[in-house]
Each structure stands twice: as structure tokens, then as C-alpha cells.
Amino acid sequence: MSETKVSTNLTEGKLAPALLAFSVPFLLSTLLQTLYGTVDTLTVGNFATTGSVSAVATGAEVLSIFTFLAYGLSNGSTILLGQSIGAKDHKRAAKLVGNTIIDFAVISVVFMLLLLFLYPTALDLLNIPEEAKAEAYRYCKICSFGIPLIVGYNTVGAMLRAMGDSKSPLLFVSIACVINVFGDLFLTGVMGMGAAGVAIATVCAQGVSFIFSLIFIMKRGLGFEFHVSDIRYDGHTTAQIFKVGVPMGLQSILINLSFLFITSIINAMGVTASAAMGIGDKIVNFAFLPQNSIGAALAVVVAQNIGAKKADRAISAVKLGIMFCVPIETVFLLFCQFLPDVLPSLFSNDAEVIHMAGMYMRAYSIDAVLTSLTFCLSGLLNGCGKTTQNMVQNLISTFLGRVPATYLLSRLPNTNLFLIGMAAPASTIMSVIMLGVYIGLGYWKKGLSET
DSSP states (O other): OOOOOOOTTTTOOOOHHHHHHHHHHHHHHHHHHHHHHHHHHHHHHSSSSHHHHHHHHHHHHHHHHHHHHHHHHHHHHHHHHHHHHHTTOOOHHHHOOOOOHHHHHHHHHHHHHHHHHHHHHHHTTTTHHHHHHHHHHHHHHHHHTTHHHHHHHHHHHHHHHTTTTHHHHHHHHHHHHHHHHHHHHHIIIISSOOHHHHHHHHHHHHHHHHHHHHHHHHHHHHSSSGEEEEEEOOOOHHHHHHHHHHHHHHHHHHHHHHHHHHHHHHHTTTTHHHHHHHHHHHHHHTHHHHHHHHHHHHHHHHHHHHHOHHHHHHHHHHHHHHHHHHHHHHHHHHHHHTTTTGGGGGTTOOOHHHHHHHHHHHHHHHHHHHHHHHHHHHHHHHHOOOOOHHHHHHHHHHHIIIIHHHHHTTTTTTHHHHHHHHHHHHHHHHHHHHHOOOOTTTGGGGGGGGG
């Protein structure tokens, strides 16, 4: 493969413009991916039955487990490849790319077979309603065959992001979204295929996007010499990728599992509280997009600069990330404190639901400011390859902080969603302290010369 320059050097030049230019496509990609799933639900909600809606919603939960694992594992390649590019070690970079191709080809087949084998049991454990079971089975079976496409897309995206190219993955996501929307409308809206139509549209969209990404990277090159002979398995390299990537994938799965626990706790308070939390979560998810995107971008910026042995520049990037995120989330905080009912009123006409959602968001908006710190500090650890340490602190704050605090606050006499929502910022403070101590004492620098 040619040595066409497609990478962006994030180790030199003005840092603030580079970080912003690299982060914005991350933000737009995440936004499109969030809307991607929303379109599926909207389509079956308008053109199919309630059972179809339940089938898609529950089937997507099962599929997300494999998606999170694939994304986490691909991030292992992103970070290691970013460090190699920062160090200008193109021989190691080629070795990582070649090994990644082998690893993820195998992983894609394993994940596909696991989903085909496990989805009936998983759906039963999620108490899928009987009237939605048949459609949910069809949805998961069809999506199973799209797993290699999801893994493949994440692999190509990981390579490009490691090289400082966040715009091309945005293009691939955009293509997938457009195809998915038209596929949903035709197969479900016109052909009346229900959940199966949505699944087919999703797989086709992923397939076209993956093929387009392959053609793109073959035409443009990687920015360094890469040959077919570089595509070979190396146990040590695979172990390095898994060491960095597995904690990121497991963390995503376990954190989402904790949200299911919290949902069940609030659901026990009644349908009004459940609806209010659902609305609040949708709004908060959008509010968290900037810091989520900055944190992901920082992992790559830090990786390249650690590879280039520019630890001070990596720290400067993290400080800039915090300076970008905190003001944005502070505006969200102030809006929610003084006008808490405005955004929930866009989602419901029920005065009590709007009021309770407003209380929930008043608490979570505090968390949005605090997590601006944790996302950026986590970006530092992830970029250094310290993903296990990052996972540990996150799971401690979640399962020893947020989950039990939510339960205890829900049991208080005359409790409300503001008090329950305060479990989130309380647990995030735990994360800030743990990250601050770990980074402040310099543990994040240990072993970097070995990566």
C-alpha cells in the first residue's frame, strides 16, 4: 500500500485549534450514531406495531453488548497505533495494522456465532413480552450477520482516528445513516416488514459503509508503508491490543448494566417517575456529547504525544479539553437550575412528568459539569494505555457509589427525583478524587517507555 499522507500530526503546532478540529467530527459522529438508533425506533413506532417497537428496543440492547466490546477492542488498536505514529515508528505501526486485521477478522466471526447462539437466552432474560418475541428473534438473527460489518467498520475507524483523521469516519457514519433512513422507510414503511425491515436496513447500511471505508483506505493509504506481508498474527501484539482494549469494552458493558439497575429502582416508584427519568436521560445524553467527544479525541492526542515523548503537551491537551467542556456544561447546568421544565416539556404534555423530569435534570446537570473533568482525565489515562486503572476507578464509583446511593435515596421518606439524581454527582466526585490522586502522584507515567 502506498505511503500517501492521510495522517494528522497532533504532536506539533498550535494545540487548541488542532484539538477542536479533531474533536468536532467525533461530536458529529456520536450525534449521528445516537440519531441512527432513534430513527429505527421512530420508524417502527409509526409504521409497525407496539410489539415491533419492543422487539427493536430489546434486540438493540442485546446487540449493543457486542457493539461495545468491538468498539472497546478497536480502541486498543487506536491507542497503540497512535503511540507508534507519534514516535514515528512506522514499522511497528504496520505490524499493529496487520495484526489488527487478523485479530478482528477472527473476532468478527466469533461475535457473530455467539450472538446467533445466545440471543434467544438473552431475550428471555430481558423478559421480552410474548407478543414481541418472534419479531425480536428475527431482528437479532438478521443483525447477527451484520456483526462482522460492525467490527470491520470499527477497525477501519480505529486506524484512521489513530492517524489523527476523525473526518473520514464521520463520512462513513453519514453514509450509513442516509442508507439506514431510506432503508427503514422502504422496508418497514412501504413493505411492512416491521422489525425485520429495520434489521435488514441496518445491516445493509453497515455493509455499504464498511465497503466504502475499505475502498477509501486502499485508495488513500495509511500514511506509512504497508504491504500484504505485514498482515500476519503475532501473539505479543495481540496481547498488547487486548490489554488496552478489553478494559474499555468491559467498562462500557458494566456501566450500561448499572444503568439498567438504576432504571429498575426508579421504575419501582411508578410510571410517572419512570417516564420522567426516561425523558431526563434522553436530554442528558445529548448534553454529555461534547465531553464524550473531547474525551475520545484526547485519548488519540495523548497517545500520539506519549509516543513522541511529549508528556507536557499531553497534559496541556487535557487542560484544554477541560477548558472547552466545563463552560459548555456550566451553561447547561444554569439552564436546568433556572428553567428546569423547558426541555422536558418538549417530550411530554403531562405536567407531573415534566416537573419530575425537571427535578431529575437539576441534579444530573451538576453531574455534567463534574464529568467534564472525569472524561478528560480518563482521556489521559486511556491515551497512555492505562485503561485497566481507568476501568477500576469507574466501576468503583459506579457500583460502590452511584448504584447503592440511588437505592438508598429512593428509600427515603418523601424522596424525589432530585434527591435520587444527586447520586450521580456524588459518585462522580469519587471518580474525580481517585483520578486526581492517581494522576497527581504521577502513576500515569509509569511504564510508558515500554509501550
